[in-house]
Amino acid sequence: MEGPVPGQDTVPTDTEPSNAIKVLHLLFLSTSWGMQIWVTFVAGFVMGSCLPRHTYGFIQSELFPYYFHIGSTCAFLNLTLFAMYHPSELLSDEQTTQIVVFFVCVAASVLNTQWFGPVTSDIVADMQLVERSHGLGQEVGLFTSKSCRQLRASNPGYGQLSRQLTLYHALSSLCNLCCIVCNGVSLYYLAARLTAL
Template identity: 85%
Template sequence: MEGCVPGQDTAPTDTEPSSTIKLLHLVFLSTSWGMQIWVTFVAGFVMGSHLPRHTFGFIQRQLFPYYFHIGSACAFLNLTLFAMYHPSELLSEEQTTQIIVFFICVAASVLNTQWFGRATSDTVADMHLIERSHGLGQEIGLITSKSCKQLRASNPSYRQLSSQFTLYHALSSLCNLCCIICNGLSLYHLAAHLSAL
């Protein structure tokens, strides 16, 4: 009969994920990456340069909660799936880096979902109320009109909202960019370990 030798530990093994788990990991990562690239570098610029400012702002306020929540869910599921099949005792330096990248992506996504993205949308909505009361907001394009600059100079409330928007938008954009970089690094890691296309 075999028994355990005192003082001898059994080494944990790194289990190979099933094809279904690999597929799920790829689906979550590619969904998040594709959505981020489309929203950040295509849809935003196209809508911003062809729609009235308030229409563009309204569409963004409706879409961004879905964008942020889907991104957060994908980031969390990617971290969970990767961690499940890479025990901490067996992590190589590269795998440890990958876990950190996934964790940063989750943190940035949650910050955007719960605070910065929401604060940006709420601030824009308040700004639009003031702009509408002055007959502004139907101009096409993202460039701030001369009338908006004059309103900022003459209306302290609008000036404060504008400053808040600049801060929240910058923080939200930074989190979004962080997620794009993290997902790009994760895709690179995945591609580097493909045995065949």
């Protein structure tokens, strides 16, 4: 049997990943998506409606770096594992879309990890210093109290911090929502290929 001819191009093949790789891929994807659903739609609302605002802000500042780093790591590993077993020369349109979805998830996760998350936490910390100096921050609930609204109107520095928080929180939430959608699409892609439960 003859080996490959030196200098001749080899044709890439779409190899079947081992069961261990499939389990890893599913583990990273489901961990990321489950964590995102829990933090975004359950834990955030429960804590926000039951805890004093400053306590809620402190918990978020401690929790979110882990949340963002785990999400970024899972997104990167999902992209890497998928790309390893789907050579670019053999990608179907559906697989190309899946690669793009994983890449968008990585980009959005990294933006939150490296930029939006830390900036938002810094702004919240600065706002809490101002609020403490005015005896505020122990109110319970997701919505801004009347006293905070009055402080925003009377203190230009605090008002500017509040506007910055609104902007960065919106950008961070948009990235988070983007990751949830991307991971949901990826789970659908996997589920569509299951032959049995």
